[in-house]
Structures are given as structure tokens and as C-alpha cells.
Amino acid sequence: MHSPTQLSAWQALAEHQKEIDSVEMKSLFEKDKNRAEKYTTKAAGWTLDYAKNRVNEKTLALLIELVKEAGLETAIKGMFSGAHINNTEDRSVLHIALRASQAQESLMVDGVNVLAEVRATLKQMEQFVAQLHSGEWKGYTGKNITDVVSIGIGGSYLGPKVVAEALTPYKKDDIKVHFVANIDGSDITGKLKQLNPETTVFVISSKTFGTLETLSNANAARDWFLANGGSQDTVSKHFAAVSSNVKKAVDFGMAEENIFPMWDWVGGRYSLWSAIGLPVAIAVGMDNFYALLDGAHQMDEHFRTAPLEENLPVIMGALGVWYINFHNAQTHALIPYDHYLRAMPAHIQQLDMESNGKANLLNGDGVETDTGPIIWGGAGTNGQHAYHQLLHQGTRLVPVDFIAPLASHNPIKDHHAQLFANCLSQSQALMVGKTLEQAEQELRDAGATPEQVEAIAPHKVIKGNRPSNTLLTDKMTPETVGALIALYEHRTFVQGTIWGINSFDQWGVELGKVLGTDIFNRLVSDSDNSALDASTQALINAFKKAQA
């Protein structure tokens, strides 16, 4: 148990920061012709180029020292052996078990071989997916299933949705997979309008089977089914569940054989590899789902065994800490130059911000440092015509991860070369910037008068020296998408370990849920609200007035 500021490497990095920040990255490239090669490392189908960072050999050595002093090596062993590293919930953290290699026979946790349970569930998924695609599974009027609607929220929704979208080129044509999450009635209403109850199966994904949004939407789906020809007796043909709460799912109307298990050692935001990923398996087929697991497993093995100095999640995690804690970076951007991966920043946002948005050390003491940053981003090149302005000239330092495949699934003329060129030009521009002299010359060359040059040139200056990583892969495939997400999962763990926090609980979301129930009761009753703050009272009154 540690507070990072007490670690000697932390203090050394604080000193070192002063010396490295007077050095421009571009001059580091000029001095060291091998810099790109030196600061490039590969794993599980991905190449990480981290040469465009404000680091030299000393920085990297200190960051690795920091990771060691923070006990990462022991923490990794703890995770992979099933130790209860989620200390506030006294649980193991075993998303890695969901994608363990078939060669591994057992992983005993609290007296249970979790791998046996994982494999039995995968078999159950295989059967379900095969029955749907072969047409063996029929709806209540004997028709084949054409649509599957996944209802869930948070980790029981976003990961599968993002991965299913990322794997669009692998989708099967016979069944369309839809996702519903929001309790806003517009979400499910929009989906149901496109569907036929005779040919639709709903998969209700909820680890607890107690989440307000998911249960409300599941009830709405069942009401729609019953109102449009279905009957209580045929609910089990059209509803399946993924949950650790079998009783509640059975009470809802699911047949026990159509309930896929979840375990308390899988955190919601790490659960897409479990049966929570069933919508992905239905969308792209079980073979591709296995390939996704395999890609993630390759990254797990890299994380577990590679030297820290060559370890992608370790390097990315440590660099993130370098900017958050030693350069006051408040946010971190993810910019995939791949249309199908456009929603990935949202998944990593959930993964990272729910994991590392914490203010207490493992022992409960308050942290003395900043912890998880705001994660955001979106697809390139679209963002170049929007928020990239702030990346280049804004007052805040925003480290960026650029993510790109070398080949496109849809090669049209020079589109992919243009896309890729833009990706490279952004990281280059962030680093090299533009000096006042260059801006002035540019204006003179364009025929500007001396007055115009003086007035406009300062606005064209781009300071540069802004850091980024570039992650490249040959192509976005189930394997490489799996490895990419696992990379970010482990990066999150590396940072949480450095900060000495628990990345695997999420107590902060509870208060809002409790207050939400209280306010809901006030909205639908004549309760006395005078003890509430005046703002909340007024807002409740506005709602009630609108309903009257």
C-alpha cells in the first residue's frame, strides 16, 4: 500500500520534469536518429510508436522505476492468480480468465475452477448462436429469428455495442443486432418500430438484474411482445438473459437454459468477453467471437510476461501518469482513424473513468495526486474539423492516442492513403508546430503587406511540442480489436496501481441512483419537498406542472 508521492521515482520525476520540459521533442529527433526505432514496441498485432512524447532515456527509466516501486509486478501476479485485488468488494478481478487459452486447464479461485465455468458458458453461447443462425430456434409462430435486441446499460451495453460496430465487416446478414440502453422511452420506441415480435429475440444483459434502466426497458419489450401477438407462455422463446441473478431472470419469464451466467469476479466495464458479449457473438458468429477473445488473450500474455520496458500497457500507462501528474494534463484523447472504431473512445471513457475516477488510496486515505483523467475523443478525420483546433492551439495540454489500421476494409481509390496521411500529419503537426518566423514567411509568400504580417502572424503560431502515441495494426480484425481493448484495460490497471487506488469498484455511482429513486417518488406523489434545496424543489415543480 503506497501513496505515489512517497515513491523515490515520483520525486525524481518531479525534478526531471523541469529539465526535460526545456527540451523540444523535435530537437530530440534531430539529436538521435534512432529515436523512432528506440521508442517503438510491438505486441498482439499492434505497433506502438511513442517517440513523439516528451521523454528521453532518463524519463523512461524513471517511469519504469516508478511502476516497479508502485508494485505493478506483484499486482499483475495478483490479478492473474485470482487474488482479491478489488479490496473494497473483496473480489478477484478476472476478465483475463474469460479469454484464457484453451491450453490452460484450471484457474482456481476460492475453491472453484473458474475456467470450467467460463468454458461451459462459451459452449452454451455456441449452441444459442448456432440455433439462431441455423433457423433451429423459431419464434412463437414458427418463423426464423431475424432480429436480436440487446437490452442493458453501462458495461452490459457499451462494450458489446462498440465491438459489434468495430466488427461490422464480419457481420452475418441473416440476423440484425440492435442495442437499447437509455431509459428515455425514445430509445426503445425507435427500435421496436422496426421489429416484428414473431421474429425478434431480446437478450436482457444485467449482471445484477436490478438495474433500473434495463428492467424498465425489458418490461417495455415484454409489454410490446404481449400486446402484439405474443403470450406469457411464449415469452421464453423470445427472451434470454445474461445475469448472475438467475432467480430474477426466471421470475421475469426466461427459461433457465436461456440464462447465461455472470460472475462477481467480472466488473461490468470489463465484461464484454463474458456472455455479456453474446450480442457480438450473434452479430459476427462464434468463430469471430473466439478470435476476439484470442486477440485479448495475446495482449494479456504480453502484459503478464513482457519486460516492463517493452510492455505496451505499461508504457502507455506510465506515459499517461507523466502527463497527468507532472504536466497537469486534465484530459486524454483517443482518435481512431477508422470509421468502424468511431465509438471506441466512449467505451474506453467508461472503462477508464469508472475505474480510475477515484479519490481514495487502497487503505481509504485520501489521494494526494490527481488520478484518472477525462477520456474523450472521436473518429479522425472528422475531429480535425472540430476539436483539433484546441489540440493544436488551445491552452491545455492534451496527450493523444492516434489509432489506425494500415489497410481498409473498404478501399476506394486513395481514400485510405488520405485517411492515413491525415492521421500522421496530425501527430506531426502537434509535435513540430509553427514558429512566428515561419508564420510571417508564409504570409509574405502569400503577398501580405507588412502590416498584415504583423497583425496575423501571431494567430498562426502553433507552439508544438504536444505529445502523442500512434498505434498501428495491419487491419481491424476480431483479433486486433480484442487486443486493442485489452491493451486499454491493462493501461487502466497500470495507472490505478501507480496511484495506489482500486480500479475495480464504482461506489461513486451509487449516490445518484439512491437520490434518483427518491426524486422519482417525489415526481409521482404529493410529497412534502420543503426540506429539499430550492433549486431541486423548483425543478420538481416544473416537471409536475408540465404533467398536469
Ligand SMILES: O=P(O)(O)OC[C@H]1O[C@](O)(CO)[C@@H](O)[C@@H]1O
Ligand atoms: O449489469 P448491471 O448490473 O445491469 O449493471 C450495469 C452497469 O451499472 C453499473 O453498476 C454502474 O451503474 C456498471 O458498473 C455496470 O456495468
